[in-house]
Amino acid sequence: MAAKEFLKKWVRALRSGEYEQTQGALMDSFDGNKAYCCLGVACVLRSEELGVDPQTLSVHPERTFDDNGFAGEWLFPEDVQEDIAALNDSGKTFEELADHIEKEFINADTATDNGEGSTRTPEQA
Numbered sequence: 094m095a096a097k098e099f100l101k102k103w104v105r106a107l108r109s110g111e112y113e114q115t116q117g118a119l120m121d122s123f124d125g126n127k128a129y130c131c132l133g134v135a136c137v138l139r140s141e142e143l144g145v146d147p148q149t150l151s152v153h154p155e156r157t158f159d160d161n162g163f164a165g166e167w168l169f170p171e172d173v174q175e176d177i178a179a180l181n182d183s184g185k186t187f188e189e190l191a192d193h194i195e196k197e198f199i200n201a202d203t204a205t206d207n208g209e210g211s212t213r214t215p216e217q218a
Contacts, residue, residue: 099138099200106134107187107194116182120147124203131181132174173198 106112115121115128119136122128129137140147178198180190 094164097199102136102138104191104194106138107131107191109178112137112187114181114187131177131187146202172187 099142111125111127112134115130115133118130119133120127120129137147177194179192185193
């Protein structure tokens, strides 16, 4: 699946209401419930594509790993992960994060530096 298509799938999942949100960890379990940070939701989606248990995945700058080692290419670079994780951990809701992902990575019009910072295209994300 191309990066842009994965990002769209991720945005839909963040808006679905299916996932409870947490901060500071990919996934938390408490009282029989699971909560995910935004990257944890991406890991769940990625694990479905790779056919691995989502609880065994961890995020690495360019690859996804499970308990058995390399499990497949990750779909966006470390700076994107750090950006999104920081927003999640600062208290942004999944809806706000979905809006951010759409604006910055799905609907980005150019890949050129505008002098005020770089703009990444979805393929770069």
